[in-house]
Amino acid sequence: MRTDQLALSRSATDRDAERRSEPGLLESLAADSETRVLLVDARGRVALTGPAIHPDLPDDGLTPPSLIGSPGATAWEGPGTRSGWALPDLRVGYLGASAPTCCPDLTVLYMGRELADDAAPTGPAWIAVVVPQALEVPDAPEPPATGSDAEGTAVDHPDLRRLLERYPLSALRAMGAQMTARDAGLATTATALAAWHARSAYCPGCGGRTEIIEAGWARRCSDCATVHFPRTDPAVIMTVTDTSDRLLLVHGATWAPRRYSVVAGFVEAGESVEAAVAREVWEETGLRVADVEYVASQPWPFPRSLMLGCRARLAPGEDRPRPDGQEVVEARLVSRDELTAAADDGSILLPGPTSIARLLIEDWYGGPIVS
Numbered sequence: 001m002r003t004d005q006l007a008l009s010r011s012a013t014d015r016d017a018e019r020r021s022e023p024g025l026l027e028s029l030a031a032d033s034e035t036r037v038l039l040v041d042a043r044g045r046v047a048l049t050g051p052a053i054h055p056d057l058p059d060d061g062l063t064p065p066s067l068i069g070s071p072g073a074t075a076w077e078g079p080g081t082r083s084g085w086a087l088p089d090l091r092v093g094y095l096g097a098s099a100p101t102c103c104p105d106l107t108v109l110y111m112g113r114e115l116a117d118d119a120a121p122t123g124p125a126w127i128a129v130v131v132p133q134a135l136e137v138p139d140a141p142e143p144p145a146t147g148s149d150a151e152g153t154a155v156d157h158p159d160l161r162r163l164l165e166r167y168p169l170s171a172l173r174a175m176g177a178q179m180t181a182r183d184a185g186l187a188t189t190a191t192a193l194a195a196w197h198a199r200s201a202y203c204p205g206c207g208g209r210t211e212i213i214e215a216g217w218a219r220r221c222s223d224c225a226t227v228h229f230p231r232t233d234p235a236v237i238m239t240v241t242d243t244s245d246r247l248l249l250v251h252g253a254t255w256a257p258r259r260y261s262v263v264a265g266f267v268e269a270g271e272s273v274e275a276a277v278a279r280e281v282w283e284e285t286g287l288r289v290a291d292v293e294y295v296a297s298q299p300w301p302f303p304r305s306l307m308l309g310c311r312a313r314l315a316p317g318e319d320r321p322r323p324d325g326q327e328v329v330e331a332r333l334v335s336r337d338e339l340t341a342a343a344d345d346g347s348i349l350l351p352g353p354t355s356i357a358r359l360l361i362e363d364w365y366g367g368p369i370v371s
Contacts, residue, residue, distance in 0.1 A: 013126070013185060015112040020215040026108050026127065030092045030100040034124045037090040038111070038186055039160075041131040042198035044302050045169035046187040050085040052168035053175055085175050087183045088167045095129070096159030103157070106130065109193050109216030111186055128190035128216075130197065131169065135161055173302055177353035192301030193217070196230045199303075203228070231304055236276045237264035238310040239360045240289065242319045242333055247364050249339075249348070250284060250323070251330040258349045261357045263328075264307070277312050285331045286322030290315040295363065298356040309356045311364075336365055343369055 019025055029035045039047035092099050100108045107130035114123030135157060172191055176184045193216060200219055203210055208223025219228045239262050240248040249260040265280035267273065278289040291313040298307045321331035334342065342348035350369060351357035362369055 013112045013114055013182065014122070015189075016110070016125075017112075017217075020110060020217050021213075022215075025110060025215050027101055029110065029125050029127055030108075032125065033091060033093070035092055036087075036114075036124050036126045037092055037095065038087050038126060038128050038190055039090070039131055039163065039167070039169070040128055040187065040190045040194050041169055042133070042191075042194045042303075044172050044191045044195065046172050046175075046191060047088065047131075047164060047167040048085045048170045048175060048179075049088050049167060050170065050175075053170040085170070085178045086180065087186065090163070090167075092127075094159075094163060098129075098157045098160040100127070100129065106132070106157075107194070107197055107212065107216070109190060111190060114182065126186055128186075128193070129160075130194045131160065131164065132157065135164060173354055174352075175354075188299050188301050192299065192304050193230060195301065195303035200228060233305045234267040234273075234308055235264060235300070235305045236267060236273055236280060236308050236310060237357055237360065238262060238277050238281070238292070238312045239364045240281055240285075240287070240312045240314060241364065242314045243316055244319075244333075244335075246319075246333040246335050247339065247361070248281075248285065248287070248314075248321065248331060248333055250321075250328045253325075253327060253329045256349070258347060260332075260348050261351045261355075262360060264357070266305075267308075273308050273310065277310050281312060281314075284324050284328040286324070287318045288315045289313070295360065296356065298359075300356075307356045309360050311360070339365065339369070 092101075097103070098106065100106060109128040109130070111126040111128055113125050172184075172187050176188070179187070197212065197216070197219070201210060202208065203221035203224060203226060205226055206221060206224045208221045210219040210221050210228065212218075213220050213227070217230065220226070221228070242248070248263065250263055251260050255261075263281050263284055265276065265284070267276040268279075271279070273294065274292040277292045281287055281289050289312045293311045295309045295311055297309060299305075300307045319333060321333065323329055323331045334348075339348065343350060350361060358369075
């Protein structure tokens with residue numbers, strides 16, 4: 001998300017966790033004419049007002065995508081070139097026969113209440129409806145007549161399909177920077193939950209079938225009764241500088257040409273954030289880290305990461321990167337002037353505005369980088 005969206009989930013909505021176990025909560029919310037609905041899928045997409053955007057995605061799930069439209073999709077022109085993407089103002093009634101009260105086969109999640117202005121104690125409640133897989137691409141020449149919900153049941157959803165034709169699913173990681181903090185916060189949480197439900201139909205302990213409970217915030221095994229909660233995988237991402245305050249940039253093996261970013265990687269079992277930073281920098285570039293400082297975090301629901309942003313300082317004499325040749329194929333230390341020139345001539349393409357990587361780079365740079 002944008003720099004001002006890093007704390008979006010705590011500033012835009014009240015998650016209202018105490019109500020999740022309330023009997024009949026989803027049914028009562030669905031019957032409330034003020035309840036808002038957002039449509040998401042398990043692939044990190046959300047229904048927005050605007051043309052569908054489907055950028056190519058990298059293989060590692062951590063770094064910014066190559067912002068090029070996938071075959072048959074509308075190409076994304078970059079930040080600031082389009083406007084008007086937002087969550088449509090949908091009420092449950094727009095779902096028609098696909099309304100949650102009529103179609104229990106749909107996966108429905110309670111997102112909480114929108115924080116109201118000073119004139120009202122609370123804002124409207126929000127629920128998310130997970131789009132069945134067969135309906136995820138509404139611009140197909142002949143959309144299938146039936147969908148398949150998260151529990152595997154084939155069901156017809158003509159009203160839902162019509163809504164998706166009007167408000168197509170767009171990739172959140174491409175469009176997050178174009179959205180308000182409220183919309184991006186709701187979409188980030190909903191897409192992360194949708195991805196978790198799609199991968200959690202069976203109990204990892206006994207293999208039994210799981211069922212959704214707690215208004216979409218937990219699943220219970222029908223055999224051993226174990227309750228499972230959504231996972232979040234911590235990952236570190238960091239600006240690394242040498243004693244001359246030059247920035248370490250790397251080019252990943254699977255990335256598009258000229259794409260550079262900062263080092264990132266998952267935190268391993270039993271590892272601290274500081275140790276993960278030092279290990280990832282050493283493994284990918286052969287450089288030793290002396291100091292680590294935490295900066296900020298960002299939810300990264302592709303599918304379920306929390307990015308822990310840090311600054312790291314290399315040990316004295318560590319100024320010759322040695323890429324591992326597997327994850328990282330090129331690494332270089334650049335000054336601010338060198339980065340400015342490279343961004344201007346296009347020899348370095350930086351992470352997009354939806355990534356905390358861009359925030360960290362601009363934090364080191366001292367302001368926005370026009371590229």
